[in-house]
Amino acid sequence: MPDPTATLRLVDESLFVAGYEPLTLRGAECGRCGTTTFPSQDGCPRCGAQEMTDAALPRTGVLWSFTVQGFEPKPPYRGREPFTPYGVGYVDLGPVIVEARLTENDPARLHVGDTMELTLVPAFDDADGPVSTFAFAPAGDPA
């Protein structure tokens, strides 16, 4: 079986903790007040301290809210052809609630409070093939 990570190309490497397996989102935690941000940033938006350190975010959480993008957005969106509606949600990971693509695009199969797991989805294709971004899948869905 081919190793899917061998050719994996990410939309922005800085969103992920380098070298972690399985793939993990990279946030930042404030050394003064404990606030966690995603993506990582230099200053704390809560207390203003510049004591942020990288944080590996939990890979599972609870669906906080969701929608389904029903029309093809204008640029800067770069989608795959043909356009397929895609789920978007906020997932509560504990220290931080992260906005993400969802693998599910049927609103009837999404509920606030559902357990969700981190995964990847192809976001768009460039000259070298698909480029992936982070997403959350309902827990227990086949990958």
Add this chain to the structure above:
Amino acid sequence: MKVAIVGIGLHPFGRTPGVSGRAQGAHAARAALADAGVEWSDVQFAFGGSHSAGDADSLVSDLGLTGAPFINVANGCGTGGSALIAARSAILSGEHDLGLVVGFDKHPPGAFNTDPAALGLGDWYGTTGLMLTTQFFAMKIQRYMHLHGITDDTLAAVAAKAFRNGALNPDAWRREPHSAQTIAASKMISHPLTQYMFCSPGEGAVALVVTRADHAHRYTETPIVIEAAEFRSRRFGSFEVFSPWLSPETAAGPTVEAARAAFDAAGVAPTDIDLAQIQDTESGAEIMHMAETGLCKDGEQEGLIRAGATEIGGMLPINTDGGCLANGEPIGASGLRQVYENVLQLRGDAGPRQVPGRPRAAFTHVYGAPGISACTVLTR
């Protein structure tokens, strides 16, 4: 001292091919000056703004080169409110007695597209399809419905009211009533919100002439007093548009603080308000903003709307001119449209959409990116 609105002017909202946003602004300004019975040369200062139709201060080329200070305001959806607040302060400070406030815009069809970098976000946020205001509104109402028992039927009912009121307003863009069933069955844009539940970027212009309240009777028999005009930005923990992450530590949004500040400054309670214009960029926003402004409690909207309380003849008429849903959203003009409508209603000049019972106190509210709100309380 207080400040009063003594002249109002408006260019019809919607699409006006061949007429620039600036020209619509000049049209509204001239109409407001005529309504107050003054000449542009009488006006001592102006504040104005437009998001994408040119610099407001360039209107002096059309109105006349009088040397008066004309200051541009750029505050997104808060542009009109900010211009009004600035003009009011200029009069309260004693610096000037008579001024003009103007807002206009002309946007191309379709949803706004925003550059992530302009807001400090990575390119990935746009390329992967998260940079859409429509998603924010959908996710905010989705969670609110879950927490407070608001139904899909109520989302459709809000939009149906907007189009019903728009049909009574000759200056509105959308003047055709639609049933709640038609609205619910229209194309799903961002679940749970359908196409007819969203407003569209559009065109239009509004201008106001303001003066010291003790001078107001020189210009009109029906001055409308600006009892309060307040603006707030977000605090840590509020849920705002274009947020890649939220804090589990939640805070009320800027609407809550701006509305409370406006009611406090006016010495008026939300229960004293006879009608309100509140930001309804989509029907869920009207529902949530009813509670955020303090006009009702969370969850009460379902019963209030079902009972007709927010209709023109109800106990709390909301968005009597059709709101953003029927008028579209020309960013620079939209907040001032709300003030224009409240002035008309308080004067008793709103024609077929006049709120009965001679209203005395009226409220306006706008909300916009990146987490701002401006509110006013007007009385006669």
